Amino acid sequence: MTGGDGDASAAPAGPPSPLDWKFSQVFGERTAGEEVQEVDIISAIEFDKSGDHLATGDRGGRVVLFERTDTKEHGGSRKDVEKTDYPSSRHPEFRYKTEFQSHEPEFDYLKSLEIEEKINKIKWCHTTNGALFLLSTNDKTIKFWKVQEKKVKKIADVNMDPLKAVGNGSLASSSISSINNLSHIANGECTNKSYTSLTKDFSSSGAIQSLRLPVVVTSNETSLVARCRRVYAHAHDYHINSISNNSDGETFISADDLRINLWNLEISNQSFNIVDVKPANMEDLTEVITSAEFHPTHCNTLAYSSSKGSIRLIDLRQSALCDRHSTLFEEQESPGSRSFFTEIIASISDIKFARDGRYILSRDYMTLKLWDINMNSGPVSTFQVHEHLRPRLCDLYENDSIFDKFECCLSGDGQRVATGSYSNLFRVFGSSPNSTEATTLEASKNPMRRQVQPPARSLSSSITRVVRRGVESPGNDTNGNSFDFTTKLLHLAWHPSENSIACAAANSLYMYYA
Numbered sequence: 001m002t003g004g005d006g007d008a009s010a011a012p013a014g015p016p017s018p019l020d021w022k023f024s025q026v027f028g029e030r031t032a033g034e035e036v037q038e039v040d041i042i043s044a045i046e047f048d049k050s051g052d053h054l055a056t057g058d059r060g061g062r063v064v065l066f067e068r069t070d071t072k073e074h075g076g077s078r079k080d081v082e083k084t085d086y087p088s089s090r091h092p093e094f095r096y097k098t099e100f101q102s103h104e105p106e107f108d109y110l111k112s113l114e115i116e117e118k119i120n121k122i123k124w125c126h127t128t129n130g131a132l133f134l135l136s137t138n139d140k141t142i143k144f145w146k147v148q149e150k151k152v153k154k155i156a157d158v159n160m161d162p163l164k165a166v167g168n169g170s171l172a173s174s175s176i177s178s179i180n181n182l183s184h185i186a187n188g189e190c191t192n193k194s195y196t197s198l199t200k201d202f203s204s205s206g207a208i209q210s211l212r213l214p215v216v217v218t219s220n221e222t223s224l225v226a227r228c229r230r231v232y233a234h235a236h237d238y239h240i241n242s243i244s245n246n247s248d249g250e251t252f253i254s255a256d257d258l259r260i261n262l263w264n265l266e267i268s269n270q271s272f273n274i275v276d277v278k279p280a281n282m283e284d285l286t287e288v289i290t291s292a293e294f295h296p297t298h299c300n301t302l303a304y305s306s307s308k309g310s311i312r313l314i315d316l317r318q319s320a321l322c323d324r325h326s327t328l329f330e331e332q333e334s335p336g337s338r339s340f341f342t343e344i345i346a347s348i349s350d351i352k353f354a355r356d357g358r359y360i361l362s363r364d365y366m367t368l369k370l371w372d373i374n375m376n377s378g379p380v381s382t383f384q385v386h387e388h389l390r391p392r393l394c395d396l397y398e399n400d401s402i403f404d405k406f407e408c409c410l411s412g413d414g415q416r417v418a419t420g421s422y423s424n425l426f427r428v429f430g431s432s433p434n435s436t437e438a439t440t441l442e443a444s445k446n447p448m449r450r451q452v453q454p455p456a457r458s459l460s461s462s463i464t465r466v467v468r469r470g471v472e473s474p475g476n477d478t479n480g481n482s483f484d485f486t487t488k489l490l491h492l493a494w495h496p497s498e499n500s501i502a503c504a505a506a507n508s509l510y511m512y513y514a
Contacts, residue, residue: 014434015430015432015433015434015436015437016415016430016432016435016437017437018430018439019416019428019437019439019499019514020514021428021439021441021447021448021512021513021514022091022447022512022514023444023445023446023447023510023511024091024092024093024500024511024512024513025093025094025510025511026445026508026509026510027096027508027509028040028507028508029508030506030507030508036506037507039058039059039060039061040058040059040506040507041058041059041504041506042056042057042491042504042506042507042508042509043057043058043059043118043119043120043491043504044056044057044119044120044121044122044136045122045491045492045493045502045503045504045509046121046122046123046124046134046493047124047494047495047496047502048127048132048134049124049126049496050127050496051068051092051495051496051497051498051500052067052068052071053065053066053067053068053097053132054066054067054094054493054502055122055124055134056122056504056509057102057118057119057120057121057122057136058118058119058507059116059117059118059119060118061102061103061104061105061117061118061119061138062099062100062101062102062119063099063100063102063119063122063134063136063145063226064096064098064099065096065097065098065099065132065147066094066096067094067095067097068092069094069095070091070092070093091500092495092498092500092511092513094511097224098147098224098226100145100147100226102119102136102138102145103117103118103119103138103141103143105117106140106141115138115140115141116138116139117138118138118139119137119138120137120139120239120241121135121136121137121240121241121243122135122136123135123243123244123252124245125144125245125265126249130148130149131146131147131148132146132147132148133145133146133147133229134147135245135252137240137243137254138240139239139240140233140236140240141231141232141233142231142232142233142240142243142254142263143228143231143232144228144230144231144232144265144268145226145227145228145229146226146227146229147224147225147226147227148224148225148227149222149223149225150222150225151218151219151220151221151222152219152221152222152223153216153219154216154217154218154219154221155214155215156215156216156217156219230265230266231268232254232268232271233268235254235261235271236254236256236259236261237256237258237259238256238257238259239256239257240254240255240256241255241257241289241290241291241292242254242255242291242292242293242304243255244292244293244302245294246294246299247294247296247297247298247299248299250264250265250266251263251264251265251299252265252294253274253292253294253302254271255275255289255291255292255304256289257288257289258276258277258278258288258289259273259275259276259277259278259289260273260274260275260289260292260302260304261273261274262274262316272320273321274314274316274320274321274322275289275292275304275314275322275323276321276323277289277306286308287306287307287308287310288306288307289304289305289306290305290306290307290347290348290349290350291304291305291348291349291350291351292304292305292351293351293352293353294353295353296353296354296355296356296357297356297357298357300315300316301313301315301316302314302316303351303353303360304351305348305350305351305362306347306348307343307346308330308343308346308347309330309331309343309346309347309348309364310328310329310330310348311328311329311330311348311351311360311362311371312325312327312328312329313325313326313327313328313329313373314326327373327376328376329360329371329376329379331369331378331379332378341393341397341402344397344402345364345365345366345393345402346365347364347365348362348364349363349364349365349404349405349406349407350363350406350407350408351408352408352409352410354410354414355410355412355413355414355496356414357373358372358373358374358414359371359372359380359410359414360373361409361410361417362379362408363385363406363407363408363419365402365404365406366384366385366386366389367382367383367384367385368382368383368385368417368419368427368429369381369382369383370382370383370417370431381431383417383427383429383438385406385419385427386421386422389422389483396485401422401485401488404488404490405490406419406420406421406488406489406490407420407490407491407492409492409493409494409501410431411494411499412494412495412496412497412498414431415430415431415432415435416428416429416430416431416437416499417429417431418492418494419492420488420489420490420491420492420503421488421489422483422484422485422488422489423442423483423484423487424442424443424444424484424487424488424489424505425441425442425443426440426489426492426503427439427440427441428441428501441512443489443503443504443505443508443510444505447510447512487505487506489503489504489505491504492504498513499513499514500512500513500514501513
């Protein structure tokens with residue numbers, strides 16, 4: 001629309017400038033040469049809706065909670081804190097809150113299979129009366145946890161006056177004389193109340209011993225207690241890959257390779273199968289479910305992705321068993337581009353709704369794709385994550401790295417997306433129209449180290465030159481020799497309202513802000 005000055009002033013602004021990312025914190029940092037235990041490797045990360053709490057799960061079945069401290073220091077509500085003029089350099093700070101053992105290793109005797117304790121996903125639920133609620137799942141069992149502060153009970157005193165006791169349990173003369181003057185009534189009871197605090201247990205020598213009974217009082221100190229409220233089990237024949245809360249606050253879904261079940265948080269012994277892609281003959285199986293997510297505001301809408309690179313949007317109002325999707329999102333294959341690896345790298349490992357529910361972000365092996373739910377002809381944006389690895393797909397297939405499942409996330413304002421890569425790198429892209437932001441960061445105390453390395457290490461330079469929309473800059477080094485496929489950044493989460501990212505590198509949790 002063109003016209004006068006009024007129209008010109010209403011013209012949309014250009015894309016936001018790239019963010020300057022800085023290191024914030026690290027928890028569980030490894031020392032040089034330190035060996036990482038398998039059970040300590042982080043396998044899930046999730047911020048709660050407010051961003052004041054962060055949860056991580058590991059392969060040892062533990063859930064660790066962190067809480068934000070920089071807002072608590074100044075007191076008041078979140079809105080009051082946001083209105084306060086603090087220095088621009090201030091960044092979110094978290095501290096360790098508590099941890100608990102969520103899952104233990106199990107054994108399925110019917111199928112002779114070991115069930116790992118590894119936490120696959122964590123999802124926060126609504127906070128009630130100061131208590132934190134969250135769901136955690138391993139391959140087979142989902143658990144609903146309540147974490148709450150409780151006052152500590154302590155032994156404050158004893159009900160026996162120590163001045164009346166001397167020696168090894170014998171009594172002072174004043175106590176003995178008072179005992180001699182006691183008046184007794186039937187059944188051996190005594191009318192003197194002070195005598196009731198004395199034991200009637202006599203030693204072999206006949207001396208009366210004092211009994212010091214503890215007095216338990218509730219102190220002002222508190223401790224965090226995690227209690228399992230519900231266990232949702234025996235509903236999945238295959239490994240659970242996703243759980244997602246509904247915006248109604250009452251239900252959630254769990255998804256495995258072939259089915260999606262709908263649960264009520266208060267009912268653990270019953271679930272409803274709402275998606276079933278299992279064919280009558282398993283030989284006809286062509287794709288599996290890889291991820292599922294509820295719409296952030298529409299409680300009747302959810303999306304799930306498949307190993308064929310497609311995303312299906314379904315409406316729970318259409319039928320009890322949603323075997324037909326309402327919208328299918330998939331990108332048409334370029335003619336002549338098919339190879340042995342085409343279907344493998346097309347498999348979607350993770351999907352996320354934008355906060356407003358308008359867009360869906362998906363991650364396959366090589367790219368991030370942003371989809372508009374109102375346009376299913378193709379993605380509105382495609383971001384190349386590590387295109388320089390394409391010539392090495394054969395090597396990646398041989399060492400099974402091609403099956404790694406990278407997660408993705410969006411900023412709260414929807415203007416940026418992020419995902420992980422190898423060598424503990426992660427990428428941040430601008431998702432606004434015409435944005436050229438494509439930043440490579442390393443999970444270390446110097447996240448920009450890869451950006452400022454000398455030209456001799458051409459691979460790291462080529463990484464930073466990978467651009468949006470599937471175009472690779474000329475001069476990229478495609479040998480990938482310095483890439484470490486054993487160090488991969490699979491899990492990361494974006495703060496719901498600020499430019500802050502938490503990511504996991506093996507057993508270490510790194511946090512960055514911009």
